[in-house]
Amino acid sequence: MRVTRERRAENRQRILAEASRLFREKGVQGVGVAEITQAAGMTHGGFYGHFASKEILLAEAIAYALTGAAEQLAVAADIEEYAQGYASERHLQTPGSGCPMAALGSEMSRQPTEVREAFARGVREFIVAATAGAGTREAALTRVSGLVGAMVLARAVKGVDDDLAAEVLSAIRTAPRS
Amino acid sequence: MRVTRERRAENRQRILAEASRLFREKGVQGVGVAEITQAAGMTHGGFYGHFASKEILLAEAIAYALTGAAEQLAVAADIEEYAQGYASERHLQTPGSGCPMAALGSEMSRQPTEVREAFARGVREFIVAATAGAGTREAALTRVSGLVGAMVLARAVKGVDDDLAAEVLSAIRTAPRS
DNA sequence: TGTACATCAGTGAACGCGCGTTCACTGATGTAC
DNA sequence: TGTACATCAGTGAACGCGCGTTCACTGATGTAC
Numbered sequence: 001m002r003v004t005r006e007r008r009a010e011n012r013q014r015i016l017a018e019a020s021r022l023f024r025e026k027g028v029q030g031v032g033v034a035e036i037t038q039a040a041g042m043t044h045g046g047f048y049g050h051f052a053s054k055e056i057l058l059a060e061a062i063a064y065a066l067t068g069a070a071e072q073l074a075v076a077a078d079i080e081e082y083a084q085g086y087a088s089e090r091h092l093q094t095p096g097s098g099c100p101m102a103a104l105g106s107e108m109s110r111q112p113t114e115v116r117e118a119f120a121r122g123v124r125e126f127i128v129a130a131t132a133g134a135g136t137r138e139a140a141l142t143r144v145s146g147l148v149g150a151m152v153l154a155r156a157v158k159g160v161d162d163d164l165a166a167e168v169l170s171a172i173r174t175a176p177r178s
Numbered sequence: 179m180r181v182t183r184e185r186r187a188e189n190r191q192r193i194l195a196e197a198s199r200l201f202r203e204k205g206v207q208g209v210g211v212a213e214i215t216q217a218a219g220m221t222h223g224g225f226y227g228h229f230a231s232k233e234i235l236l237a238e239a240i241a242y243a244l245t246g247a248a249e250q251l252a253v254a255a256d257i258e259e260y261a262q263g264y265a266s267e268r269h270l271q272t273p274g275s276g277c278p279m280a281a282l283g284s285e286m287s288r289q290p291t292e293v294r295e296a297f298a299r300g301v302r303e304f305i306v307a308a309t310a311g312a313g314t315r316e317a318a319l320t321r322v323s324g325l326v327g328a329m330v331l332a333r334a335v336k337g338v339d340d341d342l343a344a345e346v347l348s349a350i351r352t353a354p355r356s
Numbered sequence: 357t358g359t360a361c362a363t364c365a366g367t368g369a370a371c372g373c374g375c376g377t378t379c380a381c382t383g384a385t386g387t388a389c
Numbered sequence: 390t391g392t393a394c395a396t397c398a399g400t401g402a403a404c405g406c407g408c409g410t411t412c413a414c415t416g417a418t419g420t421a422c
Binding site for chain 2: 026103107110119120150153156161167172174175
Binding site for chain 2: 407408409411412414415417418
């Protein structure tokens with residue numbers, strides 16, 4: 001069952017990408033190693049040839065997702081353009097490809113140090129990128145906090161109070177002018 | 179081992195209060211029925227005489243915690259006074275007695291309907307209380323989103339980047355004037 | 357008020373299940389010649 | 390370039406553990422008389 005070096009590297013990358021998506025969709029404890037490797041097209045036994053533990057994978061998946069978020073932000077003209085996409089119906093519905101701070105934020109405080117360090121590094125990067133488009137660092141921190149909180153609340157009530165979810169997102173979209 | 183009706187009611191109340199604290203501290207999947215009942219001074223077997231399932235307890239614990247949060251808010255002069263206490267070092271360090279939106283927010287979207295309904299009801303109550311002290315409902319939604327997001331981020335990086343945690347809380351404290 | 361018995365709150369062992377991790381094995385890849 | 394063999398990526402069964410839930414049992418409470 002040996003596989004080319006190139007294929008091995010692809011497998012690792014696929015595990016990382018699928019893990020990053022599944023963790024955001026289902027939460028850290030909501031996905032297992034077996035589900036992740038299956039999504040990546042292999043079986044769970046091969047996992048430990050790529051990552052030492054689920055925890056190490058989580059740390060890498062967090063870094064991967066946050067780097068993605070920072071890149072998306074860097075593409076936007078400024079933080080307000082980014083905010084319109086962030087506080088959108090589309091982002092509400094697609095946590096798997098969305099912001100990891102909103103998808104996993106309140107779980108992070110209970111993770112082991114290695115994971116939280118990856119998260120903190122990613123958030124720092126993200127805030128630096130946001131500051132470029134927000135003027136001051138303080139404004140960036142405030143705006144990002146608002147976006148994250150709004151998405152957390154909107155997702156939490158989505159499906160049981162869609163009006164409230166939409167209202168929260170709408171409010172934060174226009175937040176700076178309030 | 180039978181116990182007086184009064185004592186039974188106390189036991190139920192203690193389970194609820196401890197569950198509410200432990201869920202906020204450790205997350206839904208981070209605490210078990212055994213740990214909760216032990217914290218309430220009994221063993222796990224008696225649990226199901228009080229609650230049909232862990233899930234039902236969670237729904238009640240969420241309602242309990244959010245009602246508490248809304249009451250705290252109602253006591254404050256306005257939402258800005260509340261915000262100063264919310265975005266504080268003390269609140270950062272005590273999730274067990276703090277805001278359930280920040281402690282459990284991103285886990286809520288993955289909970290069964292019954293739990294999410296309890297959460298949505300509680301958030302609605304909370305927003306109504308916040309609107310009274312914020313002027314408009316939109317302002318209340320914006321301010322609450324900012325507070326929740328800031329606490330989520332601050333807790334996530336607490337212990338690995340305390341400066342960033344403090345910075346996020348500081349920024350959101352002065353948010354409306356930014 | 358006192359007594360006898362039925363009720364039932366809480367106990368702790370046990371069950372079933374899922375999950376992270378390990379490991380012997382397979383067979384294709386990579387390499388030494 | 391071709392061949393023989395060592396390497397090792399991935400497979401799938403198995404292990405150990407924790408957790409939600411069930412259940413027979415205990416003994417104190419509540420109640421009928």
